[in-house]
Amino acid sequence: MNKLFQNIYRISPNFVQNTMISFFDLVYLRRHGGNYSRLKRQYKELQTAPLEHLLDLQNTRFLEFINYVTNHSEFYKNYYADIDLSQIKDVTGISLLPVMEKETLRRNIKTIKTISPNKSYVGHTGGTTGKSLEVYYRWDDIQDRFAMLDAFREKYGYKFGKRTAWFSGKTILNKKDERKKRFWKLDYFFNIRYYSTFHITQENIPYILEDLNWYQPKIISGFPSNLFEIANTARLNDLRVTFKPDIIFTTAETLIKEQIDVIEEVFNCKVFDQYASSEGAPFLFQCQKGRMHFQLLSGIIEIVDENMKPAQEGEILVSSFTTRGTPLVRYRIGDKMSWSNEICDCGDTQPVIKSVQGREIEYIYSRERGKINLGNISNCVKNLNGVVKFQIIQDKLDEIDVKIITDQSHYSGEDENEFKKELVDRLGELIKINFHYVQDIEKSASGKYSIVKNNIHHLVK
Ligand SMILES: [Zn+2]
DSSP states (O other): OOHHHHHHHHHSOHHHHHHHHHHHHHHGGGGGSTTHHHHHHHHHHGGGOOHHHHHHHHHHHHHHHHHHHHHHOHHHHHHTTTSOGGGOOSGGGGGGSOOBOHHHHHHHHHHHOOSOGGGEEEEEOOOTTSSOOEEEEEHHHHHHHHHHHHHHHHHTTOOTTSOEEEEEOSOOOOHHHHHTTOOEEEETTTTEEEEEGGGOOTTTHHHHHHHHHHHOOSEEEEOHHHHHHHHHHHHHTTOOOOOOOSEEEEESSOOOHHHHHHHHHHHTSOEEEEEOOTTOOOOEEEOTTSOEEEOGGGEEEEEEOTTSOBOSEEEEEEEETTOSSSOOSSEEEEEEEEEOOOOOSSSOOSOEEEEEEEETTOEEEETTTEEEEHHHHHGGGTTOTTEEEEEEEEEETTEEEEEEEEOGGGOOHHHHHHHHHHHHHHHOSSSEEEEEEOSOOOOOTTSOOOSEEESOGGGOO
């Protein structure tokens, strides 16, 4: 949304805001223009194509992409000046190119970009490691991304226009909405009800659930942590859920098995996950067998060790074919993954990623035990029913602060001891643990909430 639009929006009454949201979405129909339909059909046909065929197509796309980047981006032209690009004949040639660090992208963003903002779709990267960054997409790349994404979603019953509840990290509410306990807006045209992720609090969840019960969504899309919070609150307080969605899509966070189980149980519906960052990373889509398949036609994912050499498990470098506006080539995005050796029998021949370990900074550091990752930390409370939500903040090497929201009827001093014991099991005995009982836990700028907030990652090698 541009500034003027935002200002008019802010002071308008509710029905005007709903209308504005509807018209604003109409603009978004551009995502479905151009080659969108043709590409979507093609991606659907390729969903069970032989691996060799997909690898061939990936090679072609890669060479076209590199050719575009070196001809249109001033930065890359210079960055690759000493490299004999004629040696790059297929995907394996990517190893000849240098790695792109986050800081390099940030510093050179102006000369990396190949298009102007008025001709592009403007995206914002999440601000997990500092200030958010503006990236530009060519519209035909956006259409390509949505074609791929929708081909995947439609496999599971998604249809544009079906009643959808969308948990959105955009600022859509004003003071009056808050007073009226109205935490949503409606797009009349496409049947999308946007719920504000900034307002998912213990106090507001009953209102949100009531509205969901009224709206009866068929499709839900959101961050796993938000959906988990709603589902878990419903479960602990016996709040009724009278709708049954066809499908729930999650994205953009580390998936935690225990949380997914709760979401699936409470909403009586299967969750499908997808991976794609706001910078425009290549896609991973979850299949019916629960495995994450890397989408070869979206780009290249390299898993590397500390020396940036190929590895089975480690940090990833992403190259994304649909980022011609702000090209990402061997971009060190900060996530970790590991390849699986499994061949999936779901029909999709594409490589399987065993785990997405999430952001590099999602861990707690202990001098005794090293880095304890998010998944391991989240397990701490699996036997504690009274913990509604918690977050561990590490500001010092030898100390952590644990913020907890509890359901007092299920939580006692004994539970705190149990929680502490679970933490000591993982982090060792030398780390000081402070418990803080709070009413609410702050969310990040995009409306997400993470169990782990590591503020000392610059101190840890
Ligand atoms: Zn599969």
